[in-house]
Amino acid sequence: MGATRILLVDDEIALTSLIEKYLLRMGFDVLSMTDSRAALECFQEAQPPFQIVIADMSMPDLSGEDLLREILRSNAAVRGILCSGYAVAGAALAREYRGRVDFLQKPFLPKMLADTVHRL
Numbered sequence: 001m002g003a004t005r006i007l008l009v010d011d012e013i014a015l016t017s018l019i020e021k022y023l024l025r026m027g028f029d030v031l032s033m034t035d036s037r038a039a040l041e042c043f044q045e046a047q048p049p050f051q052i053v054i055a056d057m058s059m060p061d062l063s064g065e066d067l068l069r070e071i072l073r074s075n076a077a078v079r080g081i082l083c084s085g086y087a088v089a090g091a092a093l094a095r096e097y098r099g100r101v102d103f104l105q106k107p108f109l110p111k112m113l114a115d116t117v118h119r120l
Contacts, residue, residue: 003027003028003029004028004029004051004052004117005028005029005030005031005046005048005049005050005051005052006023006028006029006030006031006050006051006052006053006054006117007030007031007032007033007039007042007043007046007050007052007053007054008020008023008030008031008032008033008054009032009033009034009035009036009039009053009054009055009056009059009064009067010032010034010054010055010056010059010064010083011034011035011036011056011058011059011060012034012056013034016032016033016034017032019032019054019113020032022110022113023113023117026114026117028117031050035061036055036059036060036061036062036063036064036066036067037061037062039053039055039067040062040067040070040071043071044074049075049077049078050078051077051078051079052078052079052080052081052117052120053067053068053071053078053079053080053081054080054081054083054113055067055068055080055081055082055083056083056084057082057083057084057086058084064082064083064084065082065093068080068082068093068101069093072097072100072101078100079100079101079102079120080093080097080100080101080102080120081101081102081103081104081113081116081117081120082094082101082102082103082104083103083104083105083106083108084103084105084106085105085106085107086105100120102116102119102120104116
């Protein structure tokens with residue numbers, strides 16, 4: 001079995017690059033994107049499929065919450081991490097998809113991300 005595939009979606013290019021490098025060093029197979037609509041298309045067409053989607057809450061056009069909600073409805077096996085600078089932002093989605101979605105408040109430490117990915 002290969003490395004866990006992660007789709008990382010955040011419109012902040014510098015932050016996305018930093019998180020991607022960290023996840024790659026941890027041994028994950030990572031694809032990062034800055035456009036949530038394109039990320040949804042990519043997720044739907046991906047072979048092999050992604051196991052984890054990490055999405056920023058606030059993105060133009062399609063929010064991270066809406067992106068994750070769409071992905072979670074279409075794939076029961078996928079897990080999600082919603083990130084935001086606002087503590088209460090991901091609470092509803094995390095409750096709705098208990099055990100499948102976790103929330104990370106920005107800024108977070110790399111270890112916090114690693115722990116969350118491993119927990120899911």
